[in-house]
Amino acid sequence: MHSLLNHFLIFKVLTLDFTARFMYNHVQWVYCAVDTFLPHRHNRKERYKDMAFYLRGIHTPHRKNTIKQPTVRINSPAFVTIPMTMHIGKPAIPTVKVGDLVQIGTKIGEADGRISSNIYSSVSGKVTKLVEYLQYNGSATTAVVIESDGEMTVDPAICPPAVHNREDLIAALRESGIVGLGGAGFPTHVKLDVEPERIEHLIINGAECEPYVTSDTVTMLTRADDMAYALRELYRCLGIINVVIAIENNKKEAIAAMREMAGAVTECNVSVKSLPSVYPQGGEKVLIYHTTGRKVLENKLPIDVGCVVLNCTTLAAIGAYLKTGMPLVEKCVTVDGGSVKNPQNVIVPIGTSIEDLFNFCGGLTEQPAKIIYGGPMMGITVRNTDTPVLKNTNAILALTPKEAKLPEPTACIRCGTCTNTCPFGLAPAAIALAYEKKDIEALKALSVGTCMECGCCSFVCPANRPLVQMNKLSKQLLREEQMKEAKKS
Ligand code: SF4
Numbered sequence: 001m002h003s004l005l006n007h008f009l010i011f012k013v014l015t016l017d018f019t020a021r022f023m024y025n026h027v028q029w030v031y032c033a034v035d036t037f038l039p040h041r042h043n044r045k046e047r048y049k050d051m052a053f054y055l056r057g058i059h060t061p062h063r064k065n066t067i068k069q070p071t072v073r074i075n076s077p078a079f080v081t082i083p084m085t086m087h088i089g090k091p092a093i094p095t096v097k098v099g100d101l102v103q104i105g106t107k108i109g110e111a112d113g114r115i116s117s118n119i120y121s122s123v124s125g126k127v128t129k130l131v132e133y134l135q136y137n138g139s140a141t142t143a144v145v146i147e148s149d150g151e152m153t154v155d156p157a158i159c160p161p162a163v164h165n166r167e168d169l170i171a172a173l174r175e176s177g178i179v180g181l182g183g184a185g186f187p188t189h190v191k192l193d194v195e196p197e198r199i200e201h202l203i204i205n206g207a208e209c210e211p212y213v214t215s216d217t218v219t220m221l222t223r224a225d226d227m228a229y230a231l232r233e234l235y236r237c238l239g240i241i242n243v244v245i246a247i248e249n250n251k252k253e254a255i256a257a258m259r260e261m262a263g264a265v266t267e268c269n270v271s272v273k274s275l276p277s278v279y280p281q282g283g284e285k286v287l288i289y290h291t292t293g294r295k296v297l298e299n300k301l302p303i304d305v306g307c308v309v310l311n312c313t314t315l316a317a318i319g320a321y322l323k324t325g326m327p328l329v330e331k332c333v334t335v336d337g338g339s340v341k342n343p344q345n346v347i348v349p350i351g352t353s354i355e356d357l358f359n360f361c362g363g364l365t366e367q368p369a370k371i372i373y374g375g376p377m378m379g380i381t382v383r384n385t386d387t388p389v390l391k392n393t394n395a396i397l398a399l400t401p402k403e404a405k406l407p408e409p410t411a412c413i414r415c416g417t418c419t420n421t422c423p424f425g426l427a428p429a430a431i432a433l434a435y436e437k438k439d440i441e442a443l444k445a446l447s448v449g450t451c452m453e454c455g456c457c458s459f460v461c462p463a464n465r466p467l468v469q470m471n472k473l474s475k476q477l478l479r480e481e482q483m484k485e486a487k488k489s
């Protein structure tokens with residue numbers, strides 16, 4: 001009798017649990033589907049305030065094939081091609097001409113204005129050409145081509161900067177040529193050039209959530225000393241006390257290395273936060289919310305909520321520069337993808353061609369269908385293997401036709417999964433409809449400017465709709481519209 005009752009109770013609990021889950025999922029489904037396709041039903045901005053930043057996202061395959069491989073160094077490529085634009089802002093102005101001799105660390109491009117960045121030679125040798133270089137976004141910039149002499153001699157002028165106070169630090173960072181190395185390329189001296197009291201939290205982004213990419217994790221495992229040096233200097237010159245290093249919980253060794261480093265930096269409060277391994281955990285606004293609980297709303301910056309986010313490799317680069325005076329001239333890059341014979345992390349002089357990188361990794365086993373700068377979720381396809389490694393290149397992937405094949409899109413089935421998955425609760429299906437109609441007001445109302453182009457919506461769409469591509473086009477349409485308005489007024 002007792003056993004029968006037990007079975008009955010277990011059955012009841014399971015049934016209730018199933019019913020609750022079923023109802024919850026279906027209420028969610030109906031809500032999202034309705035919300036997705038009736039964009040003006042709510043005030044979207046209010047909705048964004050209230051609903052955004054739930055821990056949404058996706059579980060992507062990790063494919064971190066290179067994490068156990070030793071990191072190797074390319075010593076001297078025969079040529080480097082160094083563009084004057086490897087950052088957000090105005091291109092640098094070339095300071096060398098054909099025939100000039102340069103060494104590692106010689107300045108070859110001067111920052112043009114505040115939001116710009118200096119560019120330095122990554123090899124020793126002779127300037128052979130100044131060419132027009134077509135960037136992946138289609139715009140042209142000048143690139144300096146340097147033939148290496150194979151000696152890799154360092155410019156004798158290189159010495160650690162004298163940094164006594166905040167102004168010195170900002171000037172040194174401006175000189176260093178360091179930009180956001182996680183992909184954005186925003187000049188670091190501009191990001192840190194705010195009233196120090198506004199920086200309540202410094203968040204170090206170690207959440208390397210894109211499949212394949214492991215170069216940041218390698219940095220955390222191998223350059224903790226540089227990171228610690230940078231944190232002490234940021235505390236000394238800017239008074240930054242609260243530092244959170246955010247890492248996904250599937251990177252146990254990196255978490256351990258950062259905890260050890262945090263324990264050694266006693267000057268300020270450095271903590272390590274282990275985050276769920278969900279893509280896009282490394283998105284700036286997502287990271288700020290999950291580390292501090294603060295929301296960066298549309299058209300606002302992290303500093304508006306007292307936060308500055310630096311990528312962990314950027315932090316290591318700051319430490320290395322302040323210690324040695326060597327500006328940013330090399331980068332650790334993950335080389336992976338099904339077409340690469342020996343996937344690994346490679347430390348490479350900036351400006352080295354992708355072809356040299358592939359050759360160094362044993363060549364390609366089959367013709368890649370796509371070569372991508374960065375990870376497969378947010379990376380950019382490059383046209384050919386002459387393309388150089390840039391300051392903010394964290395990975396080069398050569399994907400086989402099988403890996404790169406995209407399924408054929410079919411008609412939207414109004415399921416609302418895209419909205420339910422978007423970290424910001426946007427409505428990608430409705431955005432796509434508004435874009436097709438070129439409905440500027442609807443695009444504004446749908447807050448498309450908030451989209452971080454993470455690709456989660458495309459990833460989950462059962463109809464394989466190219467949603468992130470439509471979002472990018474929509475944002476471009478709004479930019480063009482703004483430019484037209486600006487010209488009129
Ligand atoms: S690409 Fe944009 S709309 Fe799509 S899930 Fe990411 S943030 Fe949301």
Ligand code: SF4
Pocket residue numbers: 036411412413414415416417418419428429460461462463464465467
């Ligand atoms: S676009 Fe895709 S995910 Fe979004 S509602 Fe349509 S079918 Fe569903």
